[in-house]
Amino acid sequence: MQKFIIAVVMILVLTGPVSGAEKAFEALDKDKDGIISQQEYVDATAKTFNKLDKDGSGHLDKEELEALSEADRKDWLAEMDKNRDGRIDRNEFQEEALERFSTADADENRCLDSREWSKWQTQQRVSPLIQFSF
Numbered sequence: 574m575q576k577f578i579i580a581v582v583m584i585l586v587l588t589g590p591v592s593g594a595e596k597a598f599e600a601l602d603k604d605k606d607g608i609i610s611q612q613e614y615v616d617a618t619a620k621t622f623n624k625l626d627k628d629g630s631g632h633l634d635k636e637e638l639e640a641l642s643e644a645d646r647k648d649w650l651a652e653m654d655k656n657r658d659g660r661i662d663r664n665e666f667q668e669e670a671l672e673r674f675s676t677a678d679a680d681e682n683r684c685l686d687s688r689e690w691s692k693w694q695t696q697q698r699v700s701p702l703i704q705f706s707f
């Protein structure tokens with residue numbers, strides 16, 4: 574029994590806990606080349622948008638934004654609702670996604686490596702646009 578426990582502890586020590594950011598990175602890196610390309614990121618955010626846009630109208634209205642927490646909803650509208658009509662349309666969403674991507678892409682090679690990614694994850698003040706994709 575003791576041996577078993579020691580073995581389990583060893584495995585935990587060696588592998589370490591997989592953080593949420595790491596999991597998200599793996600999920601986003603569809604072609605498994607170890608980087609998140611701009612395309613991979615945009616695809617993931619588009620998926621989030623489609624999931625939230627329940628009626629497929631091409632914009633997220635008040636009811637659809639209910640899926641978010643109140644704080645997130647406020648942040649999203651403040652950040653993305655450029656024409657201030659109270660809803661977020663697909664273009665507004667994509668523009669925000671691209672903006673966030675370039676913020677994270679420190680060396681501007683249109684790819685995020687795991688270092689850029691985890692740094693960005695700890696810096697983001699509003700919740701990621703991809704949280705509903707997984």
Ligand SMILES: [Ca+2]
Nearest residue numbers: 602606608610
């Ligand atoms: Ca990739």
Ligand SMILES: [Ca+2]
Nearest residue numbers: 626630632633
């Ligand atoms: Ca809609």
Ligand SMILES: [Ca+2]
Nearest residue numbers: 654656658660
């Ligand atoms: Ca709008």
